[in-house]
Amino acid sequence: MSDPKTMQRMMDFRMGTVRIIREKLLPALRKSYEDVLAATEGADLLVSHPLAYADRLVSEKTGIPWVSTMITPYGFFSAYDLPWFPPAPVLSKRLRFLGPTFWRPVRVLNLLATRYWAEPWYRLREEIGLPQTSELNPLVNGHSKLLHLALFSKQLGNKQLDWPRHSVITGFPTFDEDGEAELPAELTRFLNDGPPPIVFTLSVSAATVGGRFFEHSVAAAKLLGRRAGHTQLNV
Structure with missing residues (x-):
């Protein structure tokens, strides 16, 4: 999705995730299932992305062991470490103090309210001869009972x-490539000139729709009295 308007629509804070799932991922579910089925022939293990909804179906159909993943703490939507809720960010921030007793039922209601998203997944599951499943919403809280990897640092969430x-926090990988690439001299001087800086990045998905992200990043660093740098992909 290289079109800026499309990316802006898909990365919308409140509705972006819904649009990605319902307009892009689920219409391609059957093709994705066929592709994964072919790609995993003879495989010993299947490690999935949170949005690769066909992977679990392939695992159950073929018997290949499956490891699920989560790439951000937000994806767990924990009642004990509540993220901001996109439809009502201000409300979720102000009511955070109510704790798990209040937010556990809210989490269940959220799963029930979005369960209809999974209708294409349920239909395909039935077509390929798999039994019914009991999760409230397998697209949101479906995870492997073998191993669930939290692919982020404990600095971001415990x-x-x-x-x-069966969740395990993996931490971030350490870059250990022994290639010949060197840091630019200006960046090396900056790193050696003081304490480790805060590093801001838009990663991949939001690289073209960052808005004022870096302006806000600079403001946050100044507020903390910290050095900072940013990285950005060429897209």
């Missing part, structure tokens, strides 16, 4: 009581 039992 394991909570309502995470899947």
